[in-house]
Structures are given as C-alpha cells and as structure tokens.
Amino acid sequence: MDFYERVKIILAEIPEGRVATYGQIALLCGRPKNSRQVGYALNRGLAGKGAPAHRVVNSRGILSGAASFDTPDMQKQLLESEGVEVFWEKDGWRVDLKKFGWKHTMEDAVRFHAMLKK
DNA sequence: TCCTTGACCTACT
DNA sequence: AAGTAGGCCAAGG
Numbered sequence: 001m002d003f004y005e006r007v008k009i010i011l012a013e014i015p016e017g018r019v020a021t022y023g024q025i026a027l028l029c030g031r032p033k034n035s036r037q038v039g040y041a042l043n044r045g046l047a048g049k050g051a052p053a054h055r056v057v058n059s060r061g062i063l064s065g066a067a068s069f070d071t072p073d074m075q076k077q078l079l080e081s082e083g084v085e086v087f088w089e090k091d092g093w094r095v096d097l098k099k100f101g102w103k104h105t106m107e108d109a110v111r112f113h114a115m116l117k118k
Numbered sequence: 119t120c121c122t123t124g125a126c127c128t129a130c131t
Numbered sequence: 132a133a134g135t136a137g138g139c140c141a142a143g144g
Binding site: 021023035040042057058066 | 125
Binding site for chain 1: 138139140141142
C-alpha cells in the first residue's frame with residue numbers, strides 16, 4: 001500500500017479537537033523516518049480532499065508556516081473552532097501539545113496497523 | 119545519476 | 132532556553 005494512502009487513513013483517525021505531529025503520523029504509518037513526506041503529502045494535497053490537515057503540527061506544536069491554506073490564519077481558525085487553544089509565541093502560532101496533543105494508545109497503533117494492509 | 123529542496127526530528131551545545 | 136548540526140527520504144530538475 002502506498003505511503004500517502006496510509007497518511008490519508010491515519011489523518012482520518014485524529015480526533016476532533018486534538019492535534020498530531022508529523023512524526024507521529026509517520027510512525028503510525030509504519031514509516032518512522034518519513035515525517036518530511038507527511039508534510040510533502042499535505043503540501044501537495046496527496047492526502048485527499050477532506051483531510052484534516054489543520055490538525056497536524058510539528059514536534060514543538062508550531063503551526064505550519066507554509067500557507068497551503070486559503071488564508072494565512074485558516075489553520076488557526078479551524079483549530080479554535082474545535083476548541084483548541086492557539087497562541088502566538090515568538091515566531092509563530094502554537095498549540096500546547098501537553099493539552100491538545102493526540103495521545104494515541106498502543107491499541108490504536110495495533111488497530112491502525114491492521115488497516116494498513118500490505 | 120547527482121544535486122537540491124523541503125508543512126520534519128533528535129541530540130547536542 | 133535558544134541555536135546548530137546532522138540525519139531522513141521522496142520528488143523534481
């Protein structure tokens with residue numbers, strides 16, 4: 001199964017009101033070292049149309065600076081509409097991963113692995 | 119092929 | 132706490 005298809009599947013599993021990191025997505029896709037490709041996928045829209053790309057941030061909780069969204073603050077808007085606090089820190093908009101980071105269980109990981117057949 | 123480019127990550131100063 | 136360095140790897144030229 002294609003890596004980008006896997007990304008699409010995992011993205012659909014991120015709960016509303018929570019955010020996941022690129023590395024986390026890559027890990028759950030069974031490709032721990034492909035965090036950059038996750039970004040590539042979202043940037044190029046390879047993860048499908050309705051993909052919740054706004055729920056993905058980097059390891060420090062910083063929102064993507066690359067404006068692949070219609071408007072610069074769209075990602076922030078979408079997150080806030082889901083109840084996620086977004087605040088400005090030095091160089092960019094950020095969320096507290098301690099509070100809003102998606103903490104998937106081991107069971108989740110196993111379940112996802114089963115979905116990623118082949 | 120080789121080289122450059124990234125919505126990245128970790129470890130180390 | 133903040134900045135650097137090296138590592139990663141698929142795409143595209």
